[in-house]
Amino acid sequence: xxxxxxxxxPDGTTERDFVHDGVPGVLWTPAGTPTGLVLSAHxxxxxxxxxxxxxxxxxxxxxxxAVVTLDAPGxxxxxxxxxxxxxATEIRSRITSGQDAGALVADYNALQxxxxxxxxxxxxxxxxxxxxxxxxxxxxxxxxxxxxxVAAEPRISTAVFGLIGATGPLVGAAETITASVRFLLQWDDxxxxxxxxxxxxxxxxxxxxxxxxxxxxxxxxxxxxxxxAIAFLAG
Amino acid sequence: xxxxxxxxxPDGTTERDFVHDGVPGVLWTPAGTPTGLVLSAHxxxxxxxxxxxxxxxxxxxxxxxAVVTLDAPGxxxxxxxxxxxxxATEIRSRITSGQDAGALVADYNALQxxxxxxxxxxxxxxxxxxxxxxxxxxxxxxxxxxxxxVAAEPRISTAVFGLIGATGPLVGAAETITASVRFLLQWDDxxxxxxxxxxxxxxxxxxxxxxxxxxxxxxxxxxxxxxxAIAFLAG
Numbered sequence: 001x002x003x004x005x006x007x008x009x010p011d012g013t014t015e016r017d018f019v020h021d022g023v024p025g026v027l028w029t030p031a032g033t034p035t036g037l038v039l040s041a042h043x044x045x046x047x048x049x050x051x052x053x054x055x056x057x058x059x060x061x062x063x064x065x066a067v068v069t070l071d072a073p074g075x076x077x078x079x080x081x082x083x084x085x086x087x088a089t090e091i092r093s094r095i096t097s098g099q100d101a102g103a104l105v106a107d108y109n110a111l112q113x114x115x116x117x118x119x120x121x122x123x124x125x126x127x128x129x130x131x132x133x134x135x136x137x138x139x140x141x142x143x144x145x146x147x148x149x150v151a152a153e154p155r156i157s158t159a160v161f162g163l164i165g166a167t168g169p170l171v172g173a174a175e176t177i178t179a180s181v182r183f184l185l186q187w188d189d190x191x192x193x194x195x196x197x198x199x200x201x202x203x204x205x206x207x208x209x210x211x212x213x214x215x216x217x218x219x220x221x222x223x224x225x226x227x228x229a230i231a232f233l234a235g
Numbered sequence: 236x237x238x239x240x241x242x243x244x245p246d247g248t249t250e251r252d253f254v255h256d257g258v259p260g261v262l263w264t265p266a267g268t269p270t271g272l273v274l275s276a277h278x279x280x281x282x283x284x285x286x287x288x289x290x291x292x293x294x295x296x297x298x299x300x301a302v303v304t305l306d307a308p309g310x311x312x313x314x315x316x317x318x319x320x321x322x323a324t325e326i327r328s329r330i331t332s333g334q335d336a337g338a339l340v341a342d343y344n345a346l347q348x349x350x351x352x353x354x355x356x357x358x359x360x361x362x363x364x365x366x367x368x369x370x371x372x373x374x375x376x377x378x379x380x381x382x383x384x385v386a387a388e389p390r391i392s393t394a395v396f397g398l399i400g401a402t403g404p405l406v407g408a409a410e411t412i413t414a415s416v417r418f419l420l421q422w423d424d425x426x427x428x429x430x431x432x433x434x435x436x437x438x439x440x441x442x443x444x445x446x447x448x449x450x451x452x453x454x455x456x457x458x459x460x461x462x463x464a465i466a467f468l469a470g
């Protein structure tokens with residue numbers, strides 16, 4: 001892990017860019033000793049410094065948690081493969097023409113998960129000490145890679161997922177998850193059918209799971225759920 | 236409103252029994268000036284001092300809220316009518332013989348609501364000052380009367396409902412509710428079909444509504460949801 005820049009804000013939060021095995025990421029650490037670490041995965045079309053990811057990091061550090069995020073394969077500062085280009089073009093074309101892009105998004109998400117999971121696990125191995133607990137927070141495409149990541153990674157004990165519908169592989173992974181799960185569902189999600197979201201929540205094996213559903217579309221998770229997710233991750 | 240007894244606990248909470256228009260109730264007030272009032276309605280077969288109701292009152296007063304509860308018609312210290320006896324016998328008989336008691340419970344709940352709503356409104360008129368806001372908390376039969384009560388009563392701005400399925404009258408009432416709503420759903424509720432609970436949540440007109448669903452049966456709402464409901468009611 002090679003740190004390439006470091007800055008400290010007036011509240012004592014330190015922000016460090018890094019590259020690890022060619023994957024660019026950011027590590028934010030709060031003033032003082034962090035109580036735990038949150039792996040924060042962005043959604044499709046976003047990147048490691050997207051506004052929602054930066055705001056999530058600020059909430060985490062304010063609660064005493066360190067946060068690490070990565071550019072997903074084909075996103076942010078990373079090169080796009082021919083597959084990335086093809087999926088991006090076709091998904092955009094289906095959405096703009098009013099067709100259902102769900103199956104194509106699920107296929108792309110599965111490709112993303114296969115590439116991203118080993119990267120996240122390797123980053124977790126390489127990070128400096130950041131407290132005793134590891135949580136995960138990623139919705140939409142972030143959950144598509146997060147659900148199999150949490151299933152594979154025993155160090156992660158708490159996870160915020162959501163905005164994702166059940167698929168065979170995701171259900172299979174969820175059925176092995178024993179970490180505590182918070183699942184966010186948007187009642188009027190234009191990208192995830194309500195039943196598919198409910199089926200995804202249903203699949204998690206853990207008894208320590210809660211579904212929080214709110215009115216609004218895919219991008220409209222209300223402010224109070226973000227504050228609540230922090231309290232959940234901070235334990 | 237006639238107060239019949241008063242006691243104060245070491246933490247400063249005052250508990251007063253009262254009778255109002257023949258309806259027995261309890262008013263708990265916290266040490267100091269309450270910030271608001273919670274109308275707390277018990278479930279079917281329970282009463283004003285059932286363990287869950289007393290525990291809820293203790294949580295509310297610890298958060299600075301006053302709490303009032305009433306014995307529902309045919310419950311606690313109140314006489315049972317022939318209708319109450321008939322419903323209680325038939326509902327018990329259907330449940331013990333493994334039949335679906337849902338429609339009968341819904342009929343009984345509608346009868347309860349018709350009797351209880353004017354009682355609650357009259358108590359709200361008669362109570363001494365208890366802060367600036369009025370909330371409601373009642374699940375199961377407590378929601379069956381609470382949903383039409385909150386629809387009819389503009390003084391109530393926040394409500395915790397749950398453990399109840401959609402019926403025509405409840406959906407009609409919910410479609411006029413603009414108060415903020417927290418809806419608790421138990422994922423494995425043996426008394427409320429999951430789809431009926433989800434349809435009930437769907438019906439509330441307010442955009443300020445959240446569904447919280449957790450694994451477990453009708454009586455197994457987890458501890459963390461009770462703490463969370465207090466935070467919601469305390470604003």
